[in-house]
Amino acid sequence: MSAPQTQRPLPPLPAKARGIVLPGDTSCPGCPIPIAFKVLASVFGDKMILVIPACCTSVILGTYPGQSLKAGVIHVPFASAAAVASGVAAALKMRGIEDVQVIAWAGDGGTADIGMATLSGAAERNEDIIYIMYDNEAYMNTGIQRSSATPQGAWTTTTPVLGKLEPKKDVAKIMIAHGVPYVATASIAYPHDFYQKLMKAKSIKGFRFIHLHAPCPPGWRFDPMYTVRIARLAVETGLWILYEYHNGKLMLSPPSQPYLDPSKRKPIEEYLKLQGRFRKITPELIKAIQQHVESNWEWIKKMMS
Amino acid sequence: MVKVVPPVDNAKVPLTKPVEGVGGKTGLWRTMYKPVVDSSKCTKCFLCEIYCPGVCIVVDPVKGATINYDYCKGCGLCTDVCPVKAISMVPEE
Numbered sequence: 001m002s003a004p005q006t007q008r009p010l011p012p013l014p015a016k017a018r019g020i021v022l023p024g025d026t027s028c029p030g031c032p033i034p035i036a037f038k039v040l041a042s043v044f045g046d047k048m049i050l051v052i053p054a055c056c057t058s059v060i061l062g063t064y065p066g067q068s069l070k071a072g073v074i075h076v077p078f079a080s081a082a083a084v085a086s087g088v089a090a091a092l093k094m095r096g097i098e099d100v101q102v103i104a105w106a107g108d109g110g111t112a113d114i115g116m117a118t119l120s121g122a123a124e125r126n127e128d129i130i131y132i133m134y135d136n137e138a139y140m141n142t143g144i145q146r147s148s149a150t151p152q153g154a155w156t157t158t159t160p161v162l163g164k165l166e167p168k169k170d171v172a173k174i175m176i177a178h179g180v181p182y183v184a185t186a187s188i189a190y191p192h193d194f195y196q197k198l199m200k201a202k203s204i205k206g207f208r209f210i211h212l213h214a215p216c217p218p219g220w221r222f223d224p225m226y227t228v229r230i231a232r233l234a235v236e237t238g239l240w241i242l243y244e245y246h247n248g249k250l251m252l253s254p255p256s257q258p259y260l261d262p263s264k265r266k267p268i269e270e271y272l273k274l275q276g277r278f279r280k281i282t283p284e285l286i287k288a289i290q291q292h293v294e295s296n297w298e299w300i301k302k303m304m305s
Numbered sequence: 306m307v308k309v310v311p312p313v314d315n316a317k318v319p320l321t322k323p324v325e326g327v328g329g330k331t332g333l334w335r336t337m338y339k340p341v342v343d344s345s346k347c348t349k350c351f352l353c354e355i356y357c358p359g360v361c362i363v364v365d366p367v368k369g370a371t372i373n374y375d376y377c378k379g380c381g382l383c384t385d386v387c388p389v390k391a392i393s394m395v396p397e398e
């Protein structure tokens with residue numbers, strides 16, 4: 001007790017994740033998924049059961065006889081994450097276990113395309129689970145194929161010439177339309193904001209949905225060291241809006257609050273030029289993306305009032 | 306309450322166990338550069354530990370950040386998120 005620094009308690013965000021998220025997983029350098037796991041582990045500790053459909057994470061956690069996460073993990077077929085999570089939550093309730101949280105952890109393909117039916121079913125039944133969609137905006141695990149969450153203008157191996165021409169599917173809006181108790185968007189660049197949202201989700205019963213923006217270095221064609229910078233730019237340009245929806249009210253999260261004013265937003269070219277997948281983008285498509293951003297903010301303003 | 310039947314003794318249940326280094330020593334993936342912490346500049350803000358995608362940085366409130374080179378994949382993300390530029394990539398010997 002000599003040095004005053006030693007008396008300061010460790011912040012829970014990295015300290016509680018120590019020993020739960022283990023090093024040496026098989027993720028690519030610069031992968032956002034272990035960053036998100038550290039936030040999850042600091043909130044729930046090892047008292048969580050992750051239900052993971054086919055996605056990058058099922059590879060990252062490693063193969064038998066080891067796994068890089070000290071928590072319960074169930075690997076399930078692609079379309080069934082929300083259905084299995086509902087079943088596990090019901091089984092825990094029957095056994096009287098209340099301190100363990102069931103979390104469905106799926107990619108954008110397993111949520112917006114293939115898992116949409118079971119997700120919608122679980123949301124409608126208001127099952128007591130947390131569903132986290134980490135959004136790397138394509139099927140990265142199988143080789144960068146287009147998904148419905150791929151943004152407009154992005155190159156993928158299945159949209160090789162012009163890029164994707166349709167705008168991104170907004171799953172958070174779909175979940176708000178289901179009338180579930182809690183819906184939030186989060187970003188890998190703001191782990192403390194994500195932590196706050198998970199803490200809030202932990203205190204609520206019922207179906208909770210979090211849409212997490214997660215830039216993928218090999219899939220988006222950028223240097224692995226810029227993962228956090230690109231995720232932050234997505235928020236600063238207004239392309240990715242951080243908000244939470246609870247009790248029928250939409251609240252803008254602190255990192256996104258300054259960007260309600262369009263003049264404070266950075267130009268979206270700054271976000272696009274860092275990524276190789278937008279190399280062939282045309283000025284018309286940039287204009288279309290800009291219009292899409294404006295309409296998203298209009299919707300936010302309408303929901304807030 | 307449901308009665309739960311535990312598995313039979315010595316039964317081989319194919320369950321995975323949490324281990325360090327499930328993908329081998331991922332430090333071998335580093336190609337040219339490795340991150341080095343300048344402890345005189347480090348302000349112990351924990352940002353590198355929060356963001357490290359390899360989960361191989363541990364920040365001590367007194368000693369500062371230490372990097373586990375057995376598993377560091379050399380992505381360089383810590384150099385980008387460090388607010389005081391205390392981490393730099395140096396060529397590997």
